[in-house]
Amino acid sequence: MDDTAGEIRPEDDGKPRRVRADAQRNLDALLRAAMAVFATSGVDAPVREIAEKAGVGIGTVYRHFPQRSDLIIAVFRQEVDACADAAPALAAAHDPGKALSRWMRRYLDFIAAKRGLAAALHSGDPAYEILPSYFQKRLVPALQSLLDTAAAAGVVRGGFAATDLLRAVAVLAAPSQEMGPEHGRRMVDLLLDGLRYGAGPSPGA
Amino acid sequence: MDDTAGEIRPEDDGKPRRVRADAQRNLDALLRAAMAVFATSGVDAPVREIAEKAGVGIGTVYRHFPQRSDLIIAVFRQEVDACADAAPALAAAHDPGKALSRWMRRYLDFIAAKRGLAAALHSGDPAYEILPSYFQKRLVPALQSLLDTAAAAGVVRGGFAATDLLRAVAVLAAPSQEMGPEHGRRMVDLLLDGLRYGAGPSPGA
DNA sequence: CACATATACGGAACACTGTTCCGTTTTTCA
DNA sequence: TGAAAAACGGAACAGTGTTCCGTATATGTG
Numbered sequence: 175m176d177d178t179a180g181e182i183r184p185e186d187d188g189k190p191r192r193v194r195a196d197a198q199r200n201l202d203a204l205l206r207a208a209m210a211v212f213a214t215s216g217v218d219a220p221v222r223e224i225a226e227k228a229g230v231g232i233g234t235v236y237r238h239f240p241q242r243s244d245l246i247i248a249v250f251r252q253e254v255d256a257c258a259d260a261a262p263a264l265a266a267a268h269d270p271g272k273a274l275s276r277w278m279r280r281y282l283d284f285i286a287a288k289r290g291l292a293a294a295l296h297s298g299d300p301a302y303e304i305l306p307s308y309f310q311k312r313l314v315p316a317l318q319s320l321l322d323t324a325a326a327a328g329v330v331r332g333g334f335a336a337t338d339l340l341r342a343v344a345v346l347a348a349p350s351q352e353m354g355p356e357h358g359r360r361m362v363d364l365l366l367d368g369l370r371y372g373a374g375p376s377p378g379a
Numbered sequence: 380m381d382d383t384a385g386e387i388r389p390e391d392d393g394k395p396r397r398v399r400a401d402a403q404r405n406l407d408a409l410l411r412a413a414m415a416v417f418a419t420s421g422v423d424a425p426v427r428e429i430a431e432k433a434g435v436g437i438g439t440v441y442r443h444f445p446q447r448s449d450l451i452i453a454v455f456r457q458e459v460d461a462c463a464d465a466a467p468a469l470a471a472a473h474d475p476g477k478a479l480s481r482w483m484r485r486y487l488d489f490i491a492a493k494r495g496l497a498a499a500l501h502s503g504d505p506a507y508e509i510l511p512s513y514f515q516k517r518l519v520p521a522l523q524s525l526l527d528t529a530a531a532a533g534v535v536r537g538g539f540a541a542t543d544l545l546r547a548v549a550v551l552a553a554p555s556q557e558m559g560p561e562h563g564r565r566m567v568d569l570l571l572d573g574l575r576y577g578a579g580p581s582p583g584a
Numbered sequence: 585c586a587c588a589t590a591t592a593c594g595g596a597a598c599a600c601t602g603t604t605c606c607g608t609t610t611t612t613c614a
Numbered sequence: 615t616g617a618a619a620a621a622c623g624g625a626a627c628a629g630t631g632t633t634c635c636g637t638a639t640a641t642g643t644g
Contacts, residue, residue: 192612193620194610194611194612194619194620194621195611195612196610196611196620196621196622197611197620197621197622200621200622216503218502220600220601220602221601221602221603222600222601222602225623230622230623231622231623231624232602232603232623232624232625233604233605233606233621233622233623233624234621234622234623236602236603236604237621237622240603241602241603242602242603289501289503290502290503292501293498293501293502296494296497296498297495297498298421298494298495397641398591399590399591399592399639399640399641400640400641401591401592401593401639401640402591402592402593402640405592405593425629425630425631426630426631426632427629427630427631430594435593435594436593436594436595437594437595437596437631437632438592438593438594438595438633438634438635439592439593439594441631441632441633442592442593445632446631446632447631447632
């Protein structure tokens, strides 16, 4: 609600000193390093590896993220934000149908990269309990606006809930068997074709 | 294929010495202790805790199960076997409809107790790759025979794949939100009611 | 029954985690 | 310029899984 993207600062009030430049720089480096390491080695990667890749000491990691889960959560939120923010950008750059399909691909890639994170989410650790709601809060409006715009333009059917679509893709992207990434893409394309079926300029009948 | 239940011995060939009694006793105690601890604390419980509960040293655990995952796999296989073996037992003790519904409840309880294990399965550790196929190999025939018997008796519709039902229950039992165990039971009952709908002695029309 | 030996046991020791702590360094601002 | 606040770095701690080997014991034989 208060920090959606960009630099992260706790407060901007009448405090005399502002956040030190090196602190902000290290925080950014940490988030970037963590994102890369999590994508490569999963969320169980050692903290020391992330610290080394970011070029900082271990103490610095724990200064910014008191618990290991705080770092995971920060990366997750940042990636959710990036995915959500992609929606208006795509809507401005493409026609409604293309914007919708491109965003779905974007979302699919996001989910597919979150293998290990899904396991962490359901691990029972209460630290992660806030993530699903954040996921919904940011992504549902993003997709809903794309859906509404596309429906208004007559390229897809209206009246379809963004939540259902998000959940469907998330489940489809799960690698239960050794089905490659092709599978997820085909299923998402199929879902979109389903939305296009029966679309028309006038929503009624 | 070779050891379905009961005592576990690697070979029974012409070897002069048979398995030492204390070894077998400790192995049984370990499996029992591991099952209890996994159910209580999840599959991430410390090995030392299991060793202590079984009344053996840590070295003994690793003598029987060289890797931590071997112990998890052994417990899992044992519980899958128990669930699969319950099918013919229930079929012999109850009428087809009752046997089917009781087994589904039994299976639901099995799945519901495996929270942490599901996370381990999808952790990418190749040691667990054999488990899903074992799961299918043992459980699909068990449920299929119950389904066929019930269909032949006319209490449920025929032509329903056991695999789909197993997967559906496994997904429904997953605690994505904070829905209690009641939710899983209601959904399973609903699935069974669905199977009963339109059932009759003659499958055609 | 006594004994020799393969077998199994137990737990100290090792390697590697996440996390805490505090002396040192750097940045900020008067 | 200088002092204080802020942040840094990494040694040290606590708790994992795993290995190793001296010790204890069950087994089969004379």
